[in-house]
Amino acid sequence: MxxxxxxxxxxxxxxxxxxxxxxxxxxxxxxxxxxxxxxxxxxxxxxxxxxxxxxxxxxxxxxxxxxxxxxxxxxxxxxxxxxxxxxxxxxxxxxxxxxSLSESAEMIIKRRKRIIDYLKESGVRLGVKQHIDSLFSHYTNYQQSGVTKNLLNSFIENGSDELKQAVANENNQEIADILNHVLPNGTTIKDSLLDQIA
Known part of the structure; x- marks a missing residue:
């Protein structure tokens, strides 16, 4: 050997x-x-x-x-x-x-946090940091029926699919334009984001 x-x-x-x-x-x-x-x-x-x-x-x-x-x-x-x-x-x-149950929960939360960190860093490396910053600011202070929600935090902490639903059904035109921005690899920011959080 x-x-x-x-x-x-x-x-x-x-x-x-x-x-x-x-x-x-x-x-x-x-x-x-x-x-x-x-x-x-x-x-x-x-x-x-x-x-x-x-x-x-x-x-x-x-x-x-x-x-x-x-x-x-x-x-x-x-x-x-x-x-x-x-x-x-x-x-x-x-x-x-x-x-253990607590170790499993902690690991899953870390994984979801890592997804968000990956998206942030990818935005920097792909030259679309300002778009990612705008998206994350929007979804951190998301307005729904007069209530402000932090959809990023809800995704990280409990795996809520509200972030996925908000991205998939975005009706704010400025945010929708950002989501439809085509990345160098040919996919849109929206598709890339949904692929990670799905």
Whole structure:
């Protein structure tokens, strides 16, 4: 077995696969933790590389949800893969992390907050920050039947679909024009926003 991590961690070569998989990968020599990959606020994978450019993947963690019979998050399935010098996953370790009710709720709220943060940062990177700022200001102080509601906060805290409904049925012409603005990738701001919060 010729693992990539052996390049800078010769002392690990004499360990058994079980001993190797018990090691804390974050403290191995030469390991660079990559940027986590998210899908709609949910972390799907994290790579550990042997270079700062993050091209030489040595270890990868993938994450998937474990739901109960009612569709509520009850745990996380984590798969840790160690790659050999040919890029093949030769050691695979599955880990299950059980979540309490409060841990599950906290994780889901963090995911929804991450969606909003992603939309804000995407707006900056795509050069439409002023549009995103206007949208978020509008939906933070949303007027409905004489009542002001913070639809962003309601989405983050309790998963309310009021934000989705407001975006889908927007009748304020200025806000509708912003929502219909076409992004460099060919989709509209509205479609991008709805895709994330759906």
């Amino acid at each position: 010729r693992l990539k991590i052996f390049e800078q961690n010769q002392h690990l070569k004499d360990l058994t696969p079980f001993e190797l998989m018990a090691k804390d990968i974050t403290i191995l020599n030469g390991i660079v933790k990559g940027e986590p990959i998210y899908e709609k606020g949910r972390k799907t994978s994290t790579g550990y590389f042997l270079d700062k450019e993050q091209t030489n993947l040595a270890i990868q963690k993938t994450f998937s949800d474990e739901l109960d019979e009612n569709g509520f998050l009850k745990g996380l399935n984590i798969v840790i893969k160690w790659f050999d010098i040919y890029g093949n996953p030769v050691l695979v370790k599955p880990v299950y992390v059980s979540l």
